[in-house]
Amino acid sequence: MPTNVIPIIAIGSVSGLTSRHGRDPAWLTIANYTNEPYTVQWVDYDGLNQPCDTALAPYGTFTQRTFATHPFVLLDASGAIRYLLEPVAGNCVAYLEPEGNNADKATAPIMLSPEPIDKESASRSLSSDNACYLTVINNTDAEYKFFWLDFDGQRVEYNSVGPRETKTQCTYETHPWILSKVDTAEEKLYFPQKGICCIEVD
Incomplete structure (x- = not known):
């Protein structure tokens, strides 16, 4: 199955974001190419952030079964929301790069x-x-x-x-x-x- 590269979007809050439905399964992978750790949270149907079981370590990967239309956010070490990811159906991967000006681009590896x-x-x-x-x-x-x-x-x-x-x-x-x-x-x-x-x- 082809892997879709999805963007990592720089944001400051999740106001107005919610999960919409759970019809289309997705397999989300986030590859962290920075030396910073991040907490990964899922935005539920009520717009509330729900913690995931594992964190995104420096130079590490995070993998999660989920659904298309289920947003995820990355929080930095201070607890501030930094990035938004929106999975698509099937296999999808997002690359968090060291350069901040590339963080909101879907970089093809x-x-x-x-x-x-x-x-x-x-x-x-x-x-x-x-x-x-x-x-x-x-x-x-x-x-x-x-x-x-x-x-x-x-x-x-x-x-x-x-x-x-x-x-x-x-x-x-x-x-x-x-x-x-x-x-x-x-x-x-x-x-x-x-x-x-x-x-x-x-």
């Missing part, structure tokens, strides 16, 4: 295509000059192991990506990554680019 795994033997990390962010959106019921290829070309295992899970990893341009499907050992090789990158597994 760089969608990475896999490289043949036989290129692994000739691949390794080259430098740590250009930082980037890599988000893996797993739309399947399978679990994947996640490996970084270090400066010697050796695999370093990171946290796995579970079924229907989204994870964001801070990395660098020229640092290769491998996704390995646990139940079949099917593997794919990816090379992040500078900026915001995304791998979508269907």
